[in-house]
Amino acid sequence: MSAAAAPRAGGRIWLLGLACGIGAALAPATLALAGILLAPAMLAWLADPRPGKTGARPVILAGAAGAATPLLSLWSQGHHLAMAMALAADTRTLALAWSVQGGAWLAVEALPHLIRLLLDGAAGTEAMALRRSRATLEAAWGIPRRDASAEAGDAG
Amino acid sequence: MHPGDPASENRIAGIYEVDFGHPLEGVAPGQRAFAVIDHGESRGHHMAAEVAPHLPARSGELLKFQAGAIPGVLCPLAHGRAADRNGRTGFYVVMPVPPGPALLAPGVGAFPPWPEADILHQVLRPAALALDGLRARGITHRAIRPENLFRAAAGEPVVLGGAWAAPPALFQGAIFEPPYAAMCTRAGCGNGSPADDVYALGVTMLVLALGHAPMAGLPGAAVIQAKLERGSFAALVGDERLPPVIQDIVRGMLAEDPEHRPTPALLADIEVARGRRVAARPPRRAQKALEIAGHAAWTARTLAFALAREPAAGVPALRNGMVDRWIRRNLGDSALAARLDETLHLRASPADAATQRDDATLVMRAVAVLDPFAPLCWNAVAVWPDAIGTALAAMEEPDPAGAAAPLGDMVEMIGDEAVAVWAAARADRADPTSARLDANQYRALLRQKGWGGGLPRLRYTLNQLLPCRSPLLRDAAVVRLADLLPALEGLAIAGRGFDGLDPEIAAFIAARGDHGGEADLLLLGDPRRADQHAIATLRLLAGVQSRTQAPAAPALAGWLGTRLAPAFAVFESRDRRRQREAALAELAASGRLGALLALIDDPEGIATDRREHGAASARVAAIDHRLDRLQAAASSRAALAGRLGQEAVAAAAAMGLVYAVMAALLA
Numbered sequence: 001m002s003a004a005a006a007p008r009a010g011g012r013i014w015l016l017g018l019a020c021g022i023g024a025a026l027a028p029a030t031l032a033l034a035g036i037l038l039a040p041a042m043l044a045w046l047a048d049p050r051p052g053k054t055g056a057r058p059v060i061l062a063g064a065a066g067a068a069t070p071l072l073s074l075w076s077q078g079h080h081l082a083m084a085m086a087l088a089a090d091t092r093t094l095a096l097a098w099s100v101q102g103g104a105w106l107a108v109e110a111l112p113h114l115i116r117l118l119l120d121g122a123a124g125t126e127a128m129a130l131r132r133s134r135a136t137l138e139a140a141w142g143i144p145r146r147d148a149s150a151e152a153g154d155a156g
Numbered sequence: 157m158h159p160g161d162p163a164s165e166n167r168i169a170g171i172y173e174v175d176f177g178h179p180l181e182g183v184a185p186g187q188r189a190f191a192v193i194d195h196g197e198s199r200g201h202h203m204a205a206e207v208a209p210h211l212p213a214r215s216g217e218l219l220k221f222q223a224g225a226i227p228g229v230l231c232p233l234a235h236g237r238a239a240d241r242n243g244r245t246g247f248y249v250v251m252p253v254p255p256g257p258a259l260l261a262p263g264v265g266a267f268p269p270w271p272e273a274d275i276l277h278q279v280l281r282p283a284a285l286a287l288d289g290l291r292a293r294g295i296t297h298r299a300i301r302p303e304n305l306f307r308a309a310a311g312e313p314v315v316l317g318g319a320w321a322a323p324p325a326l327f328q329g330a331i332f333e334p335p336y337a338a339m340c341t342r343a344g345c346g347n348g349s350p351a352d353d354v355y356a357l358g359v360t361m362l363v364l365a366l367g368h369a370p371m372a373g374l375p376g377a378a379v380i381q382a383k384l385e386r387g388s389f390a391a392l393v394g395d396e397r398l399p400p401v402i403q404d405i406v407r408g409m410l411a412e413d414p415e416h417r418p419t420p421a422l423l424a425d426i427e428v429a430r431g432r433r434v435a436a437r438p439p440r441r442a443q444k445a446l447e448i449a450g451h452a453a454w455t456a457r458t459l460a461f462a463l464a465r466e467p468a469a470g471v472p473a474l475r476n477g478m479v480d481r482w483i484r485r486n487l488g489d490s491a492l493a494a495r496l497d498e499t500l501h502l503r504a505s506p507a508d509a510a511t512q513r514d515d516a517t518l519v520m521r522a523v524a525v526l527d528p529f530a531p532l533c534w535n536a537v538a539v540w541p542d543a544i545g546t547a548l549a550a551m552e553e554p555d556p557a558g559a560a561a562p563l564g565d566m567v568e569m570i571g572d573e574a575v576a577v578w579a580a581a582r583a584d585r586a587d588p589t590s591a592r593l594d595a596n597q598y599r600a601l602l603r604q605k606g607w608g609g610g611l612p613r614l615r616y617t618l619n620q621l622l623p624c625r626s627p628l629l630r631d632a633a634v635v636r637l638a639d640l641l642p643a644l645e646g647l648a649i650a651g652r653g654f655d656g657l658d659p660e661i662a663a664f665i666a667a668r669g670d671h672g673g674e675a676d677l678l679l680l681g682d683p684r685r686a687d688q689h690a691i692a693t694l695r696l697l698a699g700v701q702s703r704t705q706a707p708a709a710p711a712l713a714g715w716l717g718t719r720l721a722p723a724f725a726v727f728e729s730r731d732r733r734r735q736r737e738a739a740l741a742e743l744a745a746s747g748r749l750g751a752l753l754a755l756i757d758d759p760e761g762i763a764t765d766r767r768e769h770g771a772a773s774a775r776v777a778a779i780d781h782r783l784d785r786l787q788a789a790a791s792s793r794a795a796l797a798g799r800l801g802q803e804a805v806a807a808a809a810a811m812g813l814v815y816a817v818m819a820a821l822l823a
Contacts, residue, residue, distance in 0.1 A: 061809035111801030
């Protein structure tokens with residue numbers, strides 16, 4: 001991280017802390033329920049080494065999707081801290097919210113590899129077809145083969 | 157004739173079969189002759205005179221005789237090739253067999269002198285009539301001597317023997333030729349004029365009248381010297397007595413100036429011939445001889461002869477004024493001295509200023525002025541311009557007399573265009589314009605580079621009936637272009653060391669062809685372009701086959717085919733090469749060289765091949781470029797996969813969020 005970026009990150013943390021403080025003061029029940037339901041997303045945010053936390057964002061979105069129904073239930077049933085704790089203690093609600101976030105995390109980690117496999121496979125198929133065409137032309141016209149390093153690169 | 161029958165193919169003109177088992181003696185002096193079996197309608201009694209490989213037959217005369225026979229002469233009936241029992245092919249001229257024996261057998265010393273009447277009526281008159289017939293056709297005989305005159309029996313008129321199977325005057329002794337012909341290099345006499353035949357006839361009459369050959373045993377140079385010094389008649393007759401009529405006629409026939417000799421028509425009328433008087437003055441004789449390298453010169457013509465024989469010794473005498481002083485003081489001919497001075501110094505034009513300094517040119521001009529009848533004398537060469545070809549051909553073969561052939565002098569003479577300079581020095585007796593044109597042509601051919609030029613090309617150009625001298629064709633007598641391909645096919649079949657064309661064959665094609673293959677001849681002469689030799693050979697031989705409509709030559713085509721496969725390397729397409737190689741074998745078997753050439757020398761096919769090769773190369777470049785891009789895109793593919801994966805999950809999560817919110821709100 002550059003020297004200029006460090007004060008910005010520090011500023012964001014202060015803003016986040018301020019927002020949490022305001023939230024705790026104004027809507028402690030919502031904050032508590034969201035905190036419990038979105039705990040995996042917050043862990044992913046903290047653990048994500050990618051610049052811009054691009055890996056954690058889909059997890060947060062998935063967590064938000066999983067927490068949307070309990071939060072709306074909280075707000076519609078009085079918005080009490082006890083109610084929030086009851087909802088958070090509901091195993092089904094908690095499992096749904098956390099599993100959705102876990103699934104999102106798994107997808108974020110696995111899907112790029114899967115897509116890369118597909119892309120490399122397509123490129124390899126195209127290269128093989130090109131090499132076949134080249135070999136035909138080499139045989140028909142006596143054109144020299146591609147040099148060995150290039151061949152190795154194609155193979156890679 | 158039955159086409160395809162080997163026996164028929166070996167006949168000359170399709171009807172004359174040379175009977176090699178039946179040689180004839182004394183019918184063609186100096187040459188071998190065989191009986192001929194005539195398969196034509198006339199069933200005549202003929203003979204075939206063999207042409208020596210290095211001494212060509214007289215092509216111009218053979219052509220002129222196609223207009224018909226001339227009475228009193230053994231006229232050529234046909235000429236062509238024939239193979240003997242050993243397979244050696246020679247060139248022969250077919251003529252009627254003489255009606256009887258020669259007037260004198262070769263080597264006969266003395267014999268009873270002939271009566272005057274017999275000489276006049278049985279020799280002079282019929283021979284003169286025959287010579288007149290030849291003159292009317294523009295033909296000279298140049299072989300009149302007792303051994304070559306025949307008659308059926310005593311009392312019968314003579315018939316002139318054959319003189320067509322060798323260069324003019326080749327077998328004539330020095331006594332039978334005027335000095336200006338006798339002094340020539342071997343085969344260098346040229347066709348001469350009817351007056352030269354009259355001279356030879358005069359000497360023949362003299363021999364018959366005397367009962368022996370005069371000046372017998374003297375070397376040729378001594379005979380010429382004596383004739384120049386005393387005049388031919390005086391030198392030959394000496395102190396002997398001749399019948400008066402013979403003496404009168406022969407004196408005129410042996411005049412030094414050919415223009416002073418009686419014509420054959422005049423000689424046919426004996427009374428008129430006898431009444432004709434020659435007004436020629438005897439040569440002016442010096443009070444004291446001029447010595448040139450031991451040769452005493454008493455007259456201007458003997459001085460010219462001495463200079464021609466000893467040019468090295470003559471140059472100082474010419475340069476230091478000794479000759480000029482001798483002519484003025486001892487010979488008393490200041491007009492000749494002035495003419496000589498003018499020719500040697502003043503008449504040199506800027507164009508020949510370079511050669512004027514040359515000793516050979518100096519002597520040549522001096523000889524031309526001193527003896528207006530003399531041939532072109534250039535160092536050791538003495539030749540008439542129309543005999544340069546035959547002399548050249550004779551020089552390149554060993555002289556049976558053992559004399560060293562002055563080939564170097566001949567080459568120098570042609571290279572310096574001496575003919576033009578010589579003609580200019582005797583403009584009253586020669587045509588300088590045509591001589592210059594001829595000299596230019598000879599020199600151009602001599603200096604032409606590659607196998608299409610040089611001495612062989614000049615030799616074949618000047619000798620239309622000279623056989624090709626390639627060692628490969630030594631026994632094939634390839635005289636015409638049409639003979640070449642069958643001979644080469646024979647070599648290819650036999651596999652007798654045939655390894656393509658050599659300079660002699662190439663020059664032969666260049667001289668006999670239509671000048672279309674100069675580029676190929678240049679190629680053949682360039683060892684740096686050996687890879688092109690096979691295709692150049694094919695182009696030349698295909699041209700020969702096409703021009704001569706020669707039969708198919710499968711063996712030759714096969715030989716060429718094995719050497720032409722590399723020529724397909726010009727095609728980049730491997731398929732095209734394979735197709736053409738397969739076609740090559742097929743066409744080679746057909747023996748048509750033109751088709752073989754079309755397969756290889758195919759500009760349209762080559763252009764198509766190059767175009768397609770260009771397209772293929774461009775396609776390969778595009779493939780390489782694409783492969784390089786695929787290789788370079790490996791890291792970017794990883795980044796793309798990461799981004800796509802995250803965005804896909806984010807998109808799904810966002811959709812889930814919207815769905816969850818909507819579902820909760822609606823519930």
